[in-house]
Amino acid sequence: MFNKMFLIRFVLVSCYGLVISKNVEAECKKSVPDTLRCENVAKISCEVLNKNYENYTKLEILNTNEPFGMSAFTNMKNLTSILIMGGRIGIIYTETFKDIPHLESVIIHTVKIGDIQESVFFNLPKLKTVVITNTDIPFLRKGIFRNVPQLYLINIENANLRYIQNEPFYDVPYLKELSLYNNLLTILTKDMLYNLENLVYLDLSNNSISIVEKNTFDATPHLSKLNLEDNQLIALDLDIFPTTGMKSLQTIYLKRNQLMYLPSTFFTRTPALQEISLSHNPWFCPCLFEIHRILNLYNITEIWVKEICIEYGRNSCKKPMPYSHRRLPICINRNVSDINCTNTYSQNLSEKYLKYTKEYDEFIGNNLEVFNVT
Numbered sequence: 001m002f003n004k005m006f007l008i009r010f011v012l013v014s015c016y017g018l019v020i021s022k023n024v025e026a027e028c029k030k031s032v033p034d035t036l037r038c039e040n041v042a043k044i045s046c047e048v049l050n051k052n053y054e055n056y057t058k059l060e061i062l063n064t065n066e067p068f069g070m071s072a073f074t075n076m077k078n079l080t081s082i083l084i085m086g087g088r089i090g091i092i093y094t095e096t097f098k099d100i101p102h103l104e105s106v107i108i109h110t111v112k113i114g115d116i117q118e119s120v121f122f123n124l125p126k127l128k129t130v131v132i133t134n135t136d137i138p139f140l141r142k143g144i145f146r147n148v149p150q151l152y153l154i155n156i157e158n159a160n161l162r163y164i165q166n167e168p169f170y171d172v173p174y175l176k177e178l179s180l181y182n183n184l185l186t187i188l189t190k191d192m193l194y195n196l197e198n199l200v201y202l203d204l205s206n207n208s209i210s211i212v213e214k215n216t217f218d219a220t221p222h223l224s225k226l227n228l229e230d231n232q233l234i235a236l237d238l239d240i241f242p243t244t245g246m247k248s249l250q251t252i253y254l255k256r257n258q259l260m261y262l263p264s265t266f267f268t269r270t271p272a273l274q275e276i277s278l279s280h281n282p283w284f285c286p287c288l289f290e291i292h293r294i295l296n297l298y299n300i301t302e303i304w305v306k307e308i309c310i311e312y313g314r315n316s317c318k319k320p321m322p323y324s325h326r327r328l329p330i331c332i333n334r335n336v337s338d339i340n341c342t343n344t345y346s347q348n349l350s351e352k353y354l355k356y357t358k359e360y361d362e363f364i365g366n367n368l369e370v371f372n373v374t
């Protein structure tokens with residue numbers, strides 16, 4: 001531990017003071033114009049990326065196998081983009097990306113990371129996009145994106161992300177797009193989205209989110225598109241939205257969850273809504289009809305795939321629909337006398353739905369509209 005700390009300190013000092021001369025030509029070389037490619041360099045540091053490379057604007061680091069040194073890029077003052085691919089960095093330290101005044105994009109793809117320290121992109125005045133994909137970051141630390149004044153887009157996808165500490169995004173006033181697609185998140189809270197005042201697009205699809213806490217979206221008042229597809233939601237209450245409503249929210253994707261109902265007041269907090277996806281949820285039929293009535297009333301378009309209507313019991317789904325059947329997601333009924341939406345979740349019905357749709361999956365996409373299970 002002590003040795004490691006000493007080494008870090010030493011590297012830091014050496015890059016500001018005397019630069020250790022070292023022939024690294026063999027490891028880092030020009031690929032296309034303006035692009036320096038470092039392949040199989042064991043450890044990226046400011047000695048490896050020395051002043052010989054000061055005029056490169058793009059850097060590609062392939063298959064590196066140790067954590068980067070502190071201020072590793074400080075000699076490359078003209079860098080605008082860094083691509084890191086392959087290899088095993090283990091940890092990205094706070095000071096790694098220090099002092100790169102023109103840096104606009106960082107892409108980290110298929111690299112074994114494990115941990116990214118707090119404030120890692122601190123004070124990079126031109127940084128606009130950060131993309132981290134196909135890796136393993138169990139959690140996002142508090143303040144990981146701190147003081148990045150121009151940051152516009154963050155994609156952390158397919159990263160086995162399980163947990164987000166409170167306030168990971170801090171002083172990123174221009175962040176417009178955040179994608180956490182294809183991770184393992186189970187809960188969503190206001191504190192995770194803290195300070196995302198100007199966020200427009202939020203993609204949380206294909207996680208395992210079962211809980212969206214009250215007031216979560218108070219943090220993102222300008223959200224226009226919200227993607228919650230492919231999660232484990234069994235209920236969504238209107239109080240996830242601020243009492244004043246989501247005035248910019250135009251699209252919400254809810255496909256492939258376990259929703260059986262939405263409170264009829266849900267849409268009172270989404271006055272700008274234009275599009276919704278609902279399919280592949282075990283909707284209780286009367287609740288789905290109620291949702292459709294509201295969509296019709298407010299001219300909200302359902303984004304749909306061809307689907308069928310199933311019932312458990314008798315054929316109550318056959319009553320006239322406000323829309324053509326082909327626009328309907330599958331819904332499920334206990335029996336023909338179930339005509340009122342009760343806003344309750346039933347594990348039994350949900351399981352029957354899942355069993356049914358698994359069994360009849362091959363029919364989805366055909367022209368079948370009504371299906372009776374007796």
Ligand SMILES: *[C@@H]1O[C@H](CO)[C@@H](O)[C@H](O)[C@H]1NC(C)=O
Nearest residue numbers: 050051052053054055056078
């Ligand atoms: C970088 O560019 C400047 C100005 O064009 C030049 O003076 C300097 O020698 C270049 N540095 C290297 C290492 O090529």
Ligand SMILES: *[C@@H]1O[C@H](CO)[C@@H](O)[C@H](O)[C@H]1NC(C)=O
Nearest residue numbers: 034054055056057077078079
């Ligand atoms: C790098 O930046 C310096 C000033 O910061 C500039 O003089 C030089 O021309 C730049 N080099 C390139 C290749 O843009």
Ligand SMILES: *[C@@H]1O[C@H](CO)[C@@H](O)[C@H](O)[C@H]1NC(C)=O
Nearest residue numbers: 158182183184205206207230
């Ligand atoms: C969703 O995530 C699971 C597990 O992480 C993965 O196996 C699956 O391919 C993903 N689905 C899509 C559509 O990306």
Ligand SMILES: *[C@@H]1O[C@H](CO)[C@@H](O)[C@H](O)[C@H]1NC(C)=O
Nearest residue numbers: 273274275297298299300301
């Ligand atoms: C409903 O919305 C569609 C497109 O979103 C639009 O073309 C149509 O004019 C709207 N109809 C009414 C009655 O507002």
Ligand SMILES: *[C@@H]1O[C@H](CO)[C@@H](O)[C@H](O)[C@H]1NC(C)=O
Nearest residue numbers: 313333334335336337338339
């Ligand atoms: C329909 O289901 C409800 C709730 O399970 C039950 O109370 C009612 O008796 C059932 N009606 C018929 C006609 O089976």
Ligand SMILES: *[C@@H]1O[C@H](CO)[C@@H](O)[C@H](O)[C@H]1NC(C)=O
Nearest residue numbers: 286336337338339340341342
């Ligand atoms: C459904 O709701 C209506 C109006 O609230 C009520 O009159 C009726 O009894 C309810 N039906 C059932 C089966 O609960």
Ligand SMILES: *[C@@H]1O[C@H](CO)[C@@H](O)[C@H](O)[C@H]1NC(C)=O
Nearest residue numbers: 334345346347348349351352
């Ligand atoms: C759910 O199903 C189980 C067995 O399939 C049954 O014993 C139980 O009574 C059911 N519960 C309800 C609320 O229908």
